[in-house]
Ligand SMILES: O=c1ccn([C@H]2C[C@H](O)[C@@H](COP(=O)(O)OP(=O)(O)OP(=O)(O)O)O2)c(=O)[nH]1
């Protein structure tokens with residue numbers, strides 16, 4: 001599907017890195033190097049603005065390599081880009097390691113997945129359909 005994008009960054013457009021990748025890597029767009037100290041969080045700009053069609057969202061998810069090797073996560077993971085958002089896409093990174101982590105322009109800091117979603121209309125009810133699970137949850141089937 002085609003999606004309109006404004007790229008105000010110094011980077012190329014986000015791209016799928018492999019043939020059947022679900023996510024496109026997002027690159028940092030910075031004036032200077034940003035350092036994340038242990039447990040520090042910072043909003044990292046991408047310079048990108050997109051126009052998603054109605055009924056679609058974009059999810060901003062962590063990259064597992066950065067998470068595993070450097071403890072870099074996304075505080076609000078998965079971040080949600082609404083279809084009516086026209087502002088700059090930013091990524092709220094957090095450093096969950098005990099070492100400083102440096103981010104430079106062009107670094108692939110996260111990945112973005114475009115997905116369909118529903119908007120629901122509530123139908124108020126006095127009772128809900130019966131199921132075997134019922135109210136069971138939070139491990140009620142056992143943890144082993
Ligand atoms: O990781 C993210 C999450 C959100 N956004 C942008 C797009 C999204 O449409 C908007 C609002 O995000 P969200 O609804 O998660 O934040 P909120 O705290 O509910 O703010 P708002 O009251 O503006 O909806 O911020 C980003 O750029 N990056």
Ligand SMILES: [Mg+2]
Pocket residue numbers: none
């Ligand atoms: Mg919101």
